[in-house]
Structures are given as structure tokens and as C-alpha cells.
Amino acid sequence: MRPARALIDLAALRHNYRLARELGGRKALAVVKADAYGHGAVRCARALEPEADGFGVACIEEALELREAGIRAPILLLEGFFEASELALIEAHDLWFVVQADWQIDAIERARPAKPFTVWLKLDSGMHRLGLAAQDYGAAWHRLQAMPHVGEVVAMTHFARADELDCDRTGQQLALFNQVCAEASLPTSLENSPALLGWPDVHGDWSRPGLMLYGASPFAGTHPVADRLRPVMTVESGIISVRDLGVGEPVGYGARFVTRRPSRIGVVAMGYADGYPQFVPNGTPVAIDGRPGDLVGRVSMDMLTVDLTDHPAAGLGSRVELWGGQVRVHDLAARCETSAYQLLCALKRVPRTYV
Ligand code: PLP
Numbered sequence: 001m002r003p004a005r006a007l008i009d010l011a012a013l014r015h016n017y018r019l020a021r022e023l024g025g026r027k028a029l030a031v032v033k034a035d036a037y038g039h040g041a042v043r044c045a046r047a048l049e050p051e052a053d054g055f056g057v058a059c060i061e062e063a064l065e066l067r068e069a070g071i072r073a074p075i076l077l078l079e080g081f082f083e084a085s086e087l088a089l090i091e092a093h094d095l096w097f098v099v100q101a102d103w104q105i106d107a108i109e110r111a112r113p114a115k116p117f118t119v120w121l122k123l124d125s126g127m128h129r130l131g132l133a134a135q136d137y138g139a140a141w142h143r144l145q146a147m148p149h150v151g152e153v154v155a156m157t158h159f160a161r162a163d164e165l166d167c168d169r170t171g172q173q174l175a176l177f178n179q180v181c182a183e184a185s186l187p188t189s190l191e192n193s194p195a196l197l198g199w200p201d202v203h204g205d206w207s208r209p210g211l212m213l214y215g216a217s218p219f220a221g222t223h224p225v226a227d228r229l230r231p232v233m234t235v236e237s238g239i240i241s242v243r244d245l246g247v248g249e250p251v252g253y254g255a256r257f258v259t260r261r262p263s264r265i266g267v268v269a270m271g272y273a274d275g276y277p278q279f280v281p282n283g284t285p286v287a288i289d290g291r292p293g294d295l296v297g298r299v300s301m302d303m304l305t306v307d308l309t310d311h312p313a314a315g316l317g318s319r320v321e322l323w324g325g326q327v328r329v330h331d332l333a334a335r336c337e338t339s340a341y342q343l344l345c346a347l348k349r350v351p352r353t354y355v
Pocket of ligand 1: 193218
């Protein structure tokens, strides 16, 4: 069998959820959308369900996958519903949903559910993606509260730049949220992972951690709080071929690496078809049998190459970590101008093993 695999540490996931709870408001909604950022939504939700206050997903298809797997905890549709006909399924499966636009309020008004809906009313406090504008928010909230079939309303917003710790945009978004919601006295939901980890003064009743649950930091470099996270996913594979090369020999497509000394090159069964980024610089860190090493040459669809010259004990079958406990996914992301979010979500074809 191809040696590529992703090990998922569910104890680390639970540790990170507890950290989110400790840092945030009273309750934490574990965001498990996009197949739990590539970690497997059902397995992650099952591991967290005994202690999680609820789960956040992007759409009803993701919610139904969890319900069909037996998850009974509250599930919030973070983008709400996309068409009014979804309200019947929302009712049938007892889901919560975000309201982010007026047309959704019209649809809710027309619905007649047997049990009141729980809705999270989203304010566009500056991200300008989803949510009601500040001048429309009060009217929307009054309208919803006047409907007998609407139960709890939670006031929420989403930060656009909380991962930039020296940027005052988060403070501005928070100030607008506080101003607009001041008279509403609704439960609130504010923090995503960067806000939980980096903005200790931001506190809603419900936090919504995603990335941090999986042990990745939204910040570049070390951070005193983010460093307490434990990585959940380790992506590793094995060396399937070894080449001894003289000086001046090119390696791989496009000769992106040329040996400058007599070299041993190892071929690892992992490529961009697995979700590993294609364009990473020579010297991108890997761990070879637990020791720091370098990726060299261009990443192919199914393989990549590493420099074994300084790893005399390594050879066929040696284990190579692409990211995990030794090569943190956010550090790798910073090296190749992407994000830990993207790397985790892009993983495919690699079988997951839960430990
Ligand atoms: N809340 C909302 C509305 C989101 O869209 C997301 C993710 O994009 C999250 C929370 C979780 O964010 P993060 O992964 O940065 O914690």
C-alpha cells in the first residue's frame, strides 16, 4: 500500500477545544465545516460531542451528514439557508441557522414550523461579505422577535482581520457591533480562532473556533497562546526510491534543484494530487525519520523529493513528515504563501487514521 497517510489525534482535538472554551465566552461552537477542515467531520464531531456546546457547518448537506451519523448536539448553518425550501429540512433535523439577508427573513415569516427556529442574526460590521448593514440590523431583529415561530435570536458578527494583531480593524468592527447591539440584549457570538487566541478583550457568549481546534495557528511565527495548541493532523509518507547523484545533476521537473555536492535524493510518495502545495521553495522543511530535513526540486503530482545527503541512516521506507508535530502546518503555509486553512482543507487521496 502507498505509505501516504494522515494521522488524526483526537485527544489533541479535545485539548484544543478546551483551550477555546477557556479563552472564550461561556460556550464554544466547534466549527467542523469543510469536513472538519480536512480532518473528517463525523469523527471529529463524535470525539467532541460529549463536551461541545454545538457545531458549525457551512451548509445543510454538511449538517445532514452529522445528523445521519447520530450527532444530536446543536448544529448551526453558518451561511444560513440558500433557498426557502431548506426550512423544512432545517425544522425536520432541528438545526440552527444564520440569517444574513432580508430575503431570508421574508422566508422565515412565511414558514410555520411546529417548534420555534433558533436564528443567529449576522451584522456586517465591516467584512462586507455576509450580514445585515448596521442601519438595517435593528429592524431585522425586531421583525424576527415579533414572529411567534422564532425562538432565541443570537447576535453575531465575523472579523475580517483578527489574524493581524497590530491592525485596528477588529477594534472598529467590535465597536460597531457593540453600538448596534447595545439595546438588543441578545446573546452574542464574536470570536473566530484569531480573535480567541489574539484578542483577549473580545468576548461574546458563544465563540466559533475553527482552525485552532485542529492545532494550527492563524499567526505567523510563535505566539504565547497559539503555542499552547496541539497539532491534530500529521501528514506523512515514506521514501520509495533513492538516487545517488554527482555534482551539477538536476532533480525533477524543470530542474528546479541542481546538486551542488555529491547528493543522495529520496523520492517520497506525496504530491500535489494529495494536496501538498506544488510550488514550494527548495529547502522547505520536512522531518525525515524524526530529524529536520529539506524538500528539494519541484513537487510532482504523486511524488516529491528530499535531500538525504545529511541523513545517512535514512533510505527506502524511511518515514517523512510533511506537516504535523515537527513541521507545523502554519509554518509550512507561511513558507509557500498560502494559509494553514487552505493546506488542511486541500488534503485528499491520503487515508486518515484516527489515534
Ligand atoms: N465563524 C464563521 C462565520 C466562519 O465563517 C468561520 C470560518 O471561516 C469561523 C467562524 C471559524 O473561523 P476560524 O477557522 O478562523 O476559527
